[in-house]
Amino acid sequence: MQLHDLFIAPFAEFAFMRRALVGSLALAIAGPPLGVFLILRRMALTGDAMAHAILPGAALGYLAAGLSLGPMTIGGLAAGLIVAVGSGVVARTTILREDASLAAFYLISLALGVTIVSLRGSNIDLLHVLFGSVLALDDATLILLAAIASVTLIALAALYRPLVLETIDAGFLASVSRSGGVVQIMFLVLVVLNLVGGFQALGTLLAVGMMMLPAASARLITDDMTLMIAAASVLGMLAGYAGLIVSFHAGLPSGPLIILVAGLIYLLALIFGPAGGLLRRLKPGRHLEA
Template identity: 85%
Template sequence: MLHETLISPFVEFEFMRRALVGSIALALAGSPLGVFLILRRMSLTGDAMAHAILPGAAIGYLFAGLSLGPMTIGGLIAGLIVAVGSGVVARTTILREDASLAAFYLISLALGVTVVSLRGSNIDLLHVLFGSVLALDDATLILLASIASVTLAGVALLYRPLVMETVDPGFLASVSRAGGPTQIIFLALVVLNLVGGFHALGTLLAVGIMMLPAASARLISQDITAMLAISAAQGMLAGYAGLIISFHASLPSGPLIILVAGLFYLLALVFGPAGGLMRRLKPRRHLEA
């Protein structure tokens, strides 16, 4: 019974195996980046970047249809333009970075939906906004695996300056000039993972697999290394559980993956040992932090 419920769908159906591999690749690379976004108080940056890739991907779709290459390149270029543009606006005007990101996010979302509507149908629009994790082909899986490999290698190489800039950017600036390049590479990795997630989960849900497991990990542990591992594990488990539930319940897979990740977040919000509600309600000893 357990084999038929939990394992058999992946043994019998190739599209389920492809969806699982794609979900694991997204979680393995994206969720740890979400941890750094949360610790750096840049959570909304991930959401803004997810919508920022929409017009670029839509323009690629306008010229080549639902083609992997043009939509990927277009989304990557659009995301980088918004990332750089919002930073320039924040440094040259009175607007803070969150306000400039919000403006770019709204413009990008509206522009992307309009561009898709010029040529496509409602089905194409739904594909762009919500993805199709059950329809991943070989080229998309190779792209997701490549993005995961580049991201993990980048995080490993930049781990020390990335942690230092997250914890104490002033100290890093005083001892090294690595802060600026680290920030640029980090944002580039975020955009790269959102572009990959776009093909599986769409622009509206791609950020979910990045931020929800990271938020859960923040409530479970106070150690950054542990947060990275917990977030990746939760993201992969959410992908597996969401696919299983969607298969047996005949419901959309992408939203269910994010809903399972949201359920893990709610459980951590209540029972998380590092910051959950139960910990807040537990009586503390004198002078205990």
């Protein structure tokens, strides 16, 4: 088998593979940089909680209108935003911290969603919603993914400085600007937006993987913020591409394979990462002079 057959032919021959590749790349451009901030803000599990919060909204859209992009996106977006904004407001106005208020909100959302699904009494197959359909992306979904990636990159650029400040020293930002609360909530809105986009392609659960695994890998590779964000995107794209190739040749489901490749990259970074990986910790070399 030639290299061309291995690495290029699947995309050259099949339109659904090309679409899957474009969709994965769009997800990988915007999601992982958000993941970097989630990790630095010690909110790595927030992505997971938000994915659970989105699920009932998406399922509700699915029940109302079947498997169509519009209602499921709107449902997921609405559920995610209510939880994100609600928990942000609670964290800023009451004694509860963000993790506690988020946990409370997403559990309510999840329970509500399950109740609504059971009310309808239909035995729907939620597997599709849960694990996505990266090989069945239509034009509308691709445009949605591309739009979300563009909006996210622009918004993240606009939020970058206050978001960094809010992460390092929230008290200082509060003393020089009133933007702290807005920044925090805008950031969560971006996370929701990307998870909703991700669940079209990878499903709600795996969408979080695309956001967090490349980001965690990038954190192990460099201490430089700019490089970290760039590396996270590149690793995400690499995982998207390699995952599709492997799934094509091995005849395995593509969504989980993309995340498994991202997981493999993470394991490699964990061992060899120059910024705090295992080898670096175990064999740091002899101490320096000063």
